[in-house]
Amino acid sequence: MTFTTRPEIRGSFGVATSTHWIASTVGFGILEKGGNAFDAAAATGFVLQVVEPHLNGPAGDLPIIFYDAKANVTKVVCAQGVTPAAATIEHYEEQGLRLIPGSGLLSTVVPGAFDGWLLMLRDHGSMSLRDVLQPAIDYARDGHPVLPRVSNTIKGLADYFAAEWPTSAAVWTPGGKAPEPNANFKNPDLAATYDRLLREAEDTASDRTAQIDAARKIWSEGFIADAIFDYLEDACVHDVSEQKNSAVLAREDMAHWSATYEDTLSYDYHGWTVHKTHAWSQGPVFLQTLAILKHFDLGAMDPMGEDFTHTVIEAMKLAFADREAYYGDPDHSIIPMEILLSDDYNAERAELITDRASLDQRPGVVPGLEHLAERYVERAARDFGVKNAAPQEPTMAHLTEKRGDTVHLDVIDRWGNMVSATPSGGWLQSNPVVPGLGFPLNSRAQMFWLEPGLPTSLAPGRRPRTTLTPSLAEKPDGTRLVFGTPGGDQQDQWQLIWFLRLVHHGLDLQEGMDAPLFHTMHFQSSFFPRQALPGEMMIEPNVGTAVIDGLRTRGHVVTVAEPWSIGRLTAAQRNPDGSLQAAATPRLMQAYAVGR
Structure with a gap:
């Protein structure tokens, strides 16, 4: 029997889940008054x-x-x-x-x-x-x-x-x-x-x-x-x-x-179609990581184990390197998303993953845009001392009180x-x-960067390439799932880990949120002062010392987080029979799911 910190909310009338219990209650109150999900979401947001x-x-x-x-x-x-x-x-x-x-x-x-x-x-x-x-x-x-x-x-x-x-x-x-x-x-x-x-x-x-x-x-x-x-x-x-x-x-x-x-950007993965925003956000990096991980048998791995953690970390490093090289406002730059999500491209990316942690920034090579990959690697190494950058905490409001978050x-x-x-x-x-x-x-x-010629170069009228990335996934039988988390550069990492455990290992919404999380800080941060920490990752201690020691043996620079400190996930699902499920992370003791 699997134990969780709280029950998964189930019902058929409606569910509202958010990063604060008051907001969740307000949202569900709107549903009780006859409002629909759009009314409730706006009230929750305000x-x-x-x-x-x-x-x-x-x-x-x-x-x-x-x-x-x-x-x-x-x-x-x-x-x-x-x-x-x-x-x-x-x-x-x-x-x-x-x-x-x-x-x-x-x-x-x-x-x-x-x-x-x-x-x-x-x-x-x-x-x-x-x-x-x-x-x-x-x-x-x-x-x-x-x-x-x-x-x-x-x-x-x-x-x-x-x-x-x-x-x-x-x-x-x-x-x-x-x-x-x-x-x-x-x-x-x-x-x-x-x-x-x-x-x-x-x-x-x-x-x-x-x-x-x-x-x-x-x-x-x-x-x-x-x-x-x-x-x-x-x-x-x-x-x-x-x-x-x-x-x-x-x-x-x-x-x-x-x-x-706008239309969503979507990708099919193990029976699910995942919808994300376009490359003015980091949303496509979730889809790119799925495209790389298609080439691994994650279902055969322990979802809390060393092999799973290492493989997912290394895939995320590759996808985030492409984020830094190629993403930006599609209205103002050529974003090669068709290539970045293609099977051939990601089969080659998957071959780069070995049993050792990579310490290099490795964006893929897109024909005609090779210079963008080269400039990212040069910029990271030249301007920010990637090879020996001083450690800093990721952009998470609960780890650094003076930064904003989400x-x-x-x-x-x-x-x-x-x-x-x-x-x-x-x-x-x-x-x-x-x-x-x-x-x-x-x-x-x-x-933005104060350097011309990049998809993320500062210029009038451009959308910044943000880290904000809500998610919606669906199956052919009518199952639909909405989910997300705050966390800056970690948003698509925590969501991905949770989603993979749901898809490959059958963890339900709350079980996945209670499971230990991890993330990489390898690539350049989206936030001032834009540092990168090659090979560095953070993981919650309840994975056990054997996993942590094994990751270090593979070359990862592992920081063990405080217990229950990583991730602020929430999620809600509608099943083909109309039944509903919802969950919220227990971390920080403020997110809640409400429903009936």
Whole structure:
């Protein structure tokens, strides 16, 4: 008998799961009130902005993968804002920069999350914007028990806020003091912002759709935009570059952008079709790793064992090397995805995996784009000392309190509609709070390179190649599964390990989340200061000393994590008979699945 930390949620009415129990409960409450999965997901997302402000915010970034049961269609909502028209390499070099800072106004792209939620809600939801937004307003106005990690993050930045970002100090340290863990914490400015937005939208129109469109315009061109650009007009903000910089974001950038729909990118693997976003995110790396692993008998391996761990780690290294060489905004660069997912290409990639850990960066060679692979290897070695980079922790909010991270949610309703979303950015560490609005801007431009000629080179109007990567998978019998996790570069690693154990070893949703996780830090990080750690990996200790020792013998540089510290997975599944399952990781003691 397999024991888990909590029961897997089962039912047939609906399920909502997210990285915070309050948000999950709000989402399920929307289902109980007659809303569908799209209504519930939006309500959950807005509440996550309130209760996990160190991980996401209204001016952040948002990819969504959803399944519309009535239309029988799976789509992506791309709510990843683009770079401003004035965001040129030359401008940043004139500021004396070699890397785009990981915080501050120079790292700001067009805010995307708010418009993305409203686009999906307008076209696929059923409830009014007020019904969906009211729970977030209530928690911002009346308060919520602040997470210990939010408290610790604010405490660690309190002096910095007071000295450099006084508008943030006013919101996050009311009365000059950071909130204590589990204290009732309020953000009255954010509540007032959303309340005014609703009132103005409702004054504009009585029709549900028209109100949502009015709210989108108020956000991008009305009083919210006025507040943002009145602030940016003369703001010059200290950031991690240890200098003060001003924004390049302009009013026209925000007014002329809106979230869009896209087709998914998909791949067939052992009876499943897996849907991901395109190469403006790291989503395809999940699919590439599957394409490499097709050439190994994972089902014959112990899912917690040395062979499985080594094989998956080495496959991920190869796929992530291709991410660094070839991914970027497909609207602005040639992305050779057809080759990168092809059988012949990945058969050759699989042959590179031996019983030894590779310490080299090994992107594949794509005809006509060989220079991109060469430039990645040169850049990694020359600029960042990959061969002897100092160890650093991965981008996970629970390991490094001063970095932002991400949240995740999955929702399924009784009609079979499904939503998987990974909101991020606009966290309290990213930028000063915009005066009067109660939230900061994002810092997603740090994904770009200040080097011309790359798919990820900084240029106006480009989407940054993000790490945000929700997932949807389906089988021919009608089984559908939504899942994801926060974690920066680790998102597609933790999801992949969990998915492989489900597919090859039959672990159910909760069993897979309770199982020990691992990840590699071998490739260059997506986040400032962009280091790579050749051969380094992290693994939870409950795999046992024999596995850890065996990995070290193979040449892996193994860091053993604290127990129960890796991954923040959630997932939900609908079976052909209409029954539902949902699960959430016990790690950090805050994610929860709710349903019946």
